Amino acid sequence: MTKADNEREAPCAGLRIGDLAPAFSARSTTGDVRLSDYRGRWLILFSHPADFTPVCTTEFVALAQSASEFEQRDCALMALSVDSLFSHFAWLRLIRDRYDIEVRFPIVEDPTLVIGRAYGMVAPNDNDSATVRTTFFIDSAGVIRAMTCYPANVGRSTPEMLRTLDALQAVDNGPVLAPANWAPGEALLAQPDASLDTVFSAKGQTDWFMKETMRGSRK
Structure with a gap:
């Protein structure tokens, strides 16, 4: 494999289904969060390329509208991007004012890419996370049970996220x-x-x- 091939290494390449999700603590729109706080329930951790972008905005509106459905499944949502905490706040205010929906799940700031790189959300030599939409389904024991990667120009399907969660819980x-x-x-x-x-x-x-x-x- 050439150096160029390594630089284009696929996101998620460092983690596999069945791995323990890497621990982290960070600032978020709901206060300081730690991955360990979510032990005992399911968590969907997902990255988005950037605040104030069109596809990401549609995703967050859709997820906020379906937040109660994830709660019914005892599953929390947590988003992450390289944007600052105050950028997150400003974006959530815009979403509320424009779409009349409040995004109440935490959005983590990751300006140094420490979390994104630990999870393979960005390629090793990237300077930003604007290339992928990575989603990790993490069970109540902190184990990664499923992963998806979408390009920046294609949004996730909220119904498919719920279906995947339903299937994972059913087979348990x-x-x-x-x-x-x-x-x-x-x-x-x-x-x-x-x-x-x-x-x-x-x-x-x-x-x-x-x-x-x-x-x-x-x-």
Whole structure:
């Protein structure tokens, strides 16, 4: 791999699903925050390229409108960018005045990129975080359960964030799997039985590894 390739290293490359989320403390729009404060509940930590930008504004309006749905799932939201705390405040005031919605979840300032780099939200040699929208789904034990990366010119889908959270919480209820496009109330899939007797005794060709179950609906 060349030096240029290293400089273009993909965001999230340093962390994997199943890793413990890196600890941090920082100033935010709701006061000082520490990652450890969120142990015991789910947390969605996400970066945004910059305050006062069009796509980010639509994201924050959408997330603020859906904040109660995340709360119902015992999941907190926390945003992060390189902008200063006072830039965050000014932007949230604009959002409230223009869209009549208050963003009450914390937005962390990260002007030195310490947190962004620890989470792979920016490439190692970038000077700002304006290239990606990275999202980490962190469970109640502080473990990273899912990650997504979007480019700066494409906004996240709030319904998909909720669906991903629902699926992660559902599979925690038992040895089950969430199929494509799964939504709460729909059947989950049972874990296949890794037994040759089960394979040979199954009535249908796929019955031994494709079996629906309602067990494990969202908490």
